[in-house]
Amino acid sequence: MRARNSSFLPLIACALIAGFAYGWSYTFKDVPPMLIRGFQPGAFPRLVAGIIIALSLIGLWQTRQAGEERPGALPREFHLSVLMLGLFGGLALIGDFLFALMIGCAGLAWCWGERRPLVLIGLGLVAPVAVVLFFDAAFQVRFPRGFLINLYYG
Amino acid sequence: MGDILSGLLALGDPQLLLLIVATTLAGTVIGVLPGLNATTGAALMLPFTLTMDPISATVVLATIYGSATFAGSITAILINTPGTSASATTCLDGYPLALRGEAGRALGVATIASTFGGLVSIVFLFVAAPLMARLAYDFGPPEYFALTLFGLSMLATIGGGSAVKNLIAGAFGVLLATIGVDLLTGVERYTFGTHALYDGIGFVPVMIGIFGIAELLRQSTRLDTERHLIAMRAVKLPGWADIRRIRTTVLRSTGIGTFIGVLPAEGATIASMISYNEARRWSPNRDNFGNGEIEGIAASEAANNSAIGGSLVPTLALGIPGSPTAAIILAGLLTQGLQPGPMLFAEQGEFLGVIFAALLVANLLFIAVGLGGAPIFARITTIPVRILWPLVFLFSIVGAYAIRQSQVDVIIALAFGVIGHLMIRRGFSVVSLAIGLVLGAMVEQRLGQSVAMFRGEWWMLFTRPIALTFFALTLLALFGAPTTNLIRKITRKEIAS
Numbered sequence: 001m002r003a004r005n006s007s008f009l010p011l012i013a014c015a016l017i018a019g020f021a022y023g024w025s026y027t028f029k030d031v032p033p034m035l036i037r038g039f040q041p042g043a044f045p046r047l048v049a050g051i052i053i054a055l056s057l058i059g060l061w062q063t064r065q066a067g068e069e070r071p072g073a074l075p076r077e078f079h080l081s082v083l084m085l086g087l088f089g090g091l092a093l094i095g096d097f098l099f100a101l102m103i104g105c106a107g108l109a110w111c112w113g114e115r116r117p118l119v120l121i122g123l124g125l126v127a128p129v130a131v132v133l134f135f136d137a138a139f140q141v142r143f144p145r146g147f148l149i150n151l152y153y154g
Numbered sequence: 155m156g157d158i159l160s161g162l163l164a165l166g167d168p169q170l171l172l173l174i175v176a177t178t179l180a181g182t183v184i185g186v187l188p189g190l191n192a193t194t195g196a197a198l199m200l201p202f203t204l205t206m207d208p209i210s211a212t213v214v215l216a217t218i219y220g221s222a223t224f225a226g227s228i229t230a231i232l233i234n235t236p237g238t239s240a241s242a243t244t245c246l247d248g249y250p251l252a253l254r255g256e257a258g259r260a261l262g263v264a265t266i267a268s269t270f271g272g273l274v275s276i277v278f279l280f281v282a283a284p285l286m287a288r289l290a291y292d293f294g295p296p297e298y299f300a301l302t303l304f305g306l307s308m309l310a311t312i313g314g315g316s317a318v319k320n321l322i323a324g325a326f327g328v329l330l331a332t333i334g335v336d337l338l339t340g341v342e343r344y345t346f347g348t349h350a351l352y353d354g355i356g357f358v359p360v361m362i363g364i365f366g367i368a369e370l371l372r373q374s375t376r377l378d379t380e381r382h383l384i385a386m387r388a389v390k391l392p393g394w395a396d397i398r399r400i401r402t403t404v405l406r407s408t409g410i411g412t413f414i415g416v417l418p419a420e421g422a423t424i425a426s427m428i429s430y431n432e433a434r435r436w437s438p439n440r441d442n443f444g445n446g447e448i449e450g451i452a453a454s455e456a457a458n459n460s461a462i463g464g465s466l467v468p469t470l471a472l473g474i475p476g477s478p479t480a481a482i483i484l485a486g487l488l489t490q491g492l493q494p495g496p497m498l499f500a501e502q503g504e505f506l507g508v509i510f511a512a513l514l515v516a517n518l519l520f521i522a523v524g525l526g527g528a529p530i531f532a533r534i535t536t537i538p539v540r541i542l543w544p545l546v547f548l549f550s551i552v553g554a555y556a557i558r559q560s561q562v563d564v565i566i567a568l569a570f571g572v573i574g575h576l577m578i579r580r581g582f583s584v585v586s587l588a589i590g591l592v593l594g595a596m597v598e599q600r601l602g603q604s605v606a607m608f609r610g611e612w613w614m615l616f617t618r619p620i621a622l623t624f625f626a627l628t629l630l631a632l633f634g635a636p637t638t639n640l641i642r643k644i645t646r647k648e649i650a651s
Contacts, residue, residue: 010580014322021329024344031339038602041341045332052325059318071579074375081374082572085367088551089568092561101551105544108370112377112540123544131552139205141556 006070011059018052021045080111096146101128161507164209165515173210174512177217178519184218185225186531187542191238192222192422193585194369196482197361198546200489201553204358208490209505213512215486219479220272220462220513223422224520225531227264227455231257232532240422240458243430247443247450254446258390263400263448264455265524266392271408271456272517275463278412279470280510286471287499295603296615300624302597305418305474307631309586316581317635323582327590328597330355338602350562357485359554359563360570360591364584366550367571370543372578377539391525392448400452403433411457415464421477422458422465429457463513470494470506473596478585481592488592 025042084107091100106124114120135141136152143149165171184195195218203211226241231248244264251260293301309324310317333344334354345351392400407429414425433453434443443450465476466483473494475481487494492502499506523531554567574584608614616622 010576010582011322014326017326018329021344028343029341031341035339036606038338038605041336041339041343044598044601045329045343048325048329048332052322052329055318055322055325059316059322062316062318075377077374077377078371081371085568085571089565092564097555097561101548104551105548108544108547109540112374112543114538114540119541123541127545127548131548135552135556139202139556141552142559143555144561 007063007067008060011056011063014059015053015056018049018056022049022053025049077112081108084108084111092144096148097144098128098132098148099146101132159507160504161509161511164504164508165511170210170213170508170512171515174213174217174515175519177214178221178516178523181218181221182225182228182523182527182531183534185222185238186229186534187537190222190369190546191226192219192240193478193482194365195222196479196486197358197365198549198553200358200361200482200486201556203486204489204557208487208492209508211486211490212483212505212509215483216466216509216513217516219483220459220516221520221523223458223462224265224268224272224455224524226458227268227451228261228524228528228532229535231260231264231451232528233535235535238422238458240426240461241454242423243426243454244451246430246454247445247447250444251446251448251451256446259392259396260446260448260451261524261528262390262392263396263451265521265528266397267400267404267407267452267455268459268524269517269520270404271411271458271460272462272520273514274408275412275415275460276510276513276517277463279463279466279513282416283467283471283506284499286467287496290472290496292620294618295600295607296618296621297624299597299600299604299615300618300621300628301472301474302593302600304624304628304631305468306590306593306597307628308418309583309589310632311635315583317632319581320583320586321632323577323584323586324590327587327592328594330360330587330591331594332598337599348562350560353558355566355591356557356563357482357489357592358557359567361482361485361588362550362554363567363570364574364577364587366546367567368574368578368584370547370550371571371575373539373543396448400449403437403449403453404456406432406436407453407456408460411460412464414457415461415476416467418468418474418476421479422461425461425464426454426458429453459517470498470509471496475589475592478588481585481589485592 022045025045028040028042028045030040030042084104087107088100088104091103102124105128106120109120109123114123132143132149133152136143145153165174180199181192181195184190184198185192196215199214199218203214206214223238223240226236226238227244227248230236230241230244231252234245234249236242236245248260248264251257306324306328309320311320331354333351335342335345335352342352410429410432411422411425414428415421430450430453433449434440437443437447437449439447439449461477465480468474468476469480469484471494473484475484484494492498550567551564554563555561557563574587577584577587604615605612616625
């Protein structure tokens with residue numbers, strides 16, 4: 001089996017990320033030798049990053065020798081789900097956490113083909129409110145303030 | 155023995171007993187739900203356990219582990235979809251038997267084999283864990299470092315994927331563990347200058363991301379999967395003829411499962427696969443395997459449940475997880491401020507007694523759940539994934555946030571969900587990443603202590619016999635299989651020429 005170029009990409013990405021981590025480790029402050037208990041703070045991350053780079057090179061060689069099957073195309077629902085996760089993350093950070101949960105839950109169900117209004121209301125309204133209230137009351141979790149959470153906290 | 159007796163006495167506390175019953179039921183629901191398994195279940199329960207005392211928290215995680223693994227057999231037999239990967243081999247004979255109208259018999263065999271395997275492995279855990287912990291009294295930082303390295307090297311054999319990719323994933327886990335302020339020197343590492351990463355990346359958001367959110371994304375690619383539930387009247391306990399037929403298989407598989415469980419990082423899935431193959435090899439009915447042979451069900455179920463007790467032995471005695479779910483239990487113990495190892499046995503004997511006693515009770519509950527509840531639990535599988543998974547998403551996100559009440563943890567969970575899915579798709583093991591993350595800090599700390607102990611002369615590590623043994627085992631784990639393959643290849647070429 002011949003290896004496709006795309007088979008190499010994940011391993012190249014691993015090597016690049018590890019290379020970046022390796023380089024960055026040289027920016028860590030060194031402590032005076034008298035205070036060191038073991039080794040400098042950058043030494044261990046450098047060792048691990050070096051191992052990852054070496055393993056990635058072995059992986060690239062193996063892929064070249066044996067080839068690798070390309071995974072099948074991802075369906076539309078997957079891309080919509082990733083978009084929905086991104087939308088949730090954005091709304092949670094800049095908007096309101098509870099509102100983001102509502103959009104995230106109902107949005108995922110919608111993306112996966114759920115069209116019944118009662119189910120969407122249950123997932124997008126009842127479930128997030130119930131879970132947030134439950135965590136607040138039972139575990140004393142305080143959620144970040146926003147236009148909806150403020151209605152509850154006052 | 156006194157510890158387990160006091161543990162059993164502690165179960166007189168109705169609150170704890172109720173917690174075990176509730177968690178066994180919750181674990182069973184998790185085990186039968188499509189896509190959820192013991193590891194995902196434990197990861198989702200982890201945030202809840204942090205509000206509990208250490209005993210209740212560990213009881214919850216250990217019970218979820220046992221009950222979800224057991225429940226995987228219900229869907230394997232009734233809808234030909236293993237609730238957990240550890241029950242994949244149960245499908246091979248369970249579903250054909252169910253199609254012949256003998257679902258009740260198949261579930262009865264699975265229940266008895268699971269319960270027997272689980273109980274034997276818990277007795278083994280009770281006997282072997284303190285012995286192993288006592289051995290660890292002779293361990294200093296070099297021995298612990300060598301042992302942890304051996305645990306990490308076993309990641310090469312996780313699952314059926316590429317050993318190199320598994321090791322890369324494990325090494326990335328170790329690298330992630332270096333994020334934050336170095337505890338020994340106070341120097342910031344990979345924090346991007348943000349205060350949110352000063353304490354490092356938490357176990358919980360990463361676990362929720364790679365096991366919960368990544369599975370959600372995987373489910374989004376399988377929305378067209380149809381599941382047909384086989385109708386069943388009642389579960390039947392196996393008769394004497396069936397018990398005579400499966401007894402040797404159950405005993406052998408329990409032994410294999412317990413042994414595989416003890417090996418670092420190897421879990422119930424590998425145990426059930428090896429046991430199934432061995433059962434087929436030794437059985438006089440080997441031709442019937444795959445067509446509804448009860449020995450096949452017994453082998454798979456006895457092995458996957460016995461691997462649970464086995465996997466908790468190195469987890470509790472040495473702090474090396476024996477399986478992916480044990481890695482989450484270890485993360486739970488560490489987050490609770492408990493350090494597994496000899497001191498845990500010396501100082502927290504009663505705590506361990508309660509854990510053993512709780513696991514015994516949970517295993518006995520499997521009989522009630524398996525015999526009485528299987529048809530009801532099987533109906534849960536008919537919940538559409540487009541309703542179930544948004545709810546899992548909701549609990550995952552709120553759980554990730556609740557630990558440190560930090561939105562950064564939510565973003566970490568989301569990011570690791572996408573990364574985890576990409577990793578699975580490209581053949582990298584997310585389990586390796588999780589175990590690397592849990593063991594990463596220990597490896598660095600123990601290597602640092604060893605180097606300090608030898609005043610910088612790190613090669614002195616190889617002068618300690620126990621450490622040297624673990625280094626040799628590490629080399630064997632890493633290069634044993636490739637070397638054997640190479641020798642076989644060369645020999646074959648020579649014969650051919």
